[in-house]
Amino acid sequence: MGLIYFSWPDYLLVAIVLAVSAGIGFYYAFTGGKQKTTKEYLLADKGMHWFPVTCSLIATFESSLSLLGLPGEIYTFGTVIIYSFIFKPIGVIIAAKFYLPVFRKMGGISLYKYVRERYGRVIQMFMLVAGTFQMLMFCSLIMFGPALSISAVTGVNIWLAVISVAGVAIIYTVLVSWSCCPSLVAYGIKDICTLFRI
Numbered sequence: 001m002g003l004i005y006f007s008w009p010d011y012l013l014v015a016i017v018l019a020v021s022a023g024i025g026f027y028y029a030f031t032g033g034k035q036k037t038t039k040e041y042l043l044a045d046k047g048m049h050w051f052p053v054t055c056s057l058i059a060t061f062e063s064s065l066s067l068l069g070l071p072g073e074i075y076t077f078g079t080v081i082i083y084s085f086i087f088k089p090i091g092v093i094i095a096a097k098f099y100l101p102v103f104r105k106m107g108g109i110s111l112y113k114y115v116r117e118r119y120g121r122v123i124q125m126f127m128l129v130a131g132t133f134q135m136l137m138f139c140s141l142i143m144f145g146p147a148l149s150i151s152a153v154t155g156v157n158i159w160l161a162v163i164s165v166a167g168v169a170i171i172y173t174v175l176v177s178w179s180c181c182p183s184l185v186a187y188g189i190k191d192i193c194t195l196f197r198i
Helices: 008-031 038-046 050-061 064-077 079-106 111-119 121-154 158-195
Strands: none
Touching: 064 079, 064 121, 079 111, 111 121, 121 158
């Protein structure tokens, strides 16, 4: 039996899903922007209910690595990974009980700011470089998962699929966050100037 690729109903369904996602992005790009300060943008002016924050955090940690990698992990190594699911809630409770109250008292909106004040600029710079490298690797893997899936079901070259996934991610991010860019740029410039004492 040969390879079976998408047929027209499959392409139609994918197009509908992408159109709905793009529609949500366009809607929030053109109706959002109610935040005027960095604090309002990053902390929702400390007025957001816990439930949407929780849903947002859960959605943030779901990625192609979870959806594609977890079944492969369980198939290869068995259910030993379940132990990480048992201990994650314990880590969350410890962080919420001991770390967050200190962080909130400081009035910090950035972990980097907290590290700079507590441990100094050298540790902050090390953390910044290590965090940037880790996120580049993580995002590369996250984009490769959907690209691999698209390539497998459509027969498209893997590099074309990678470029397509990256392009969609970049456009969606720019559309949704465009209204927030001025305050984020100003905040970033302020942090860079503080970091290098300009």
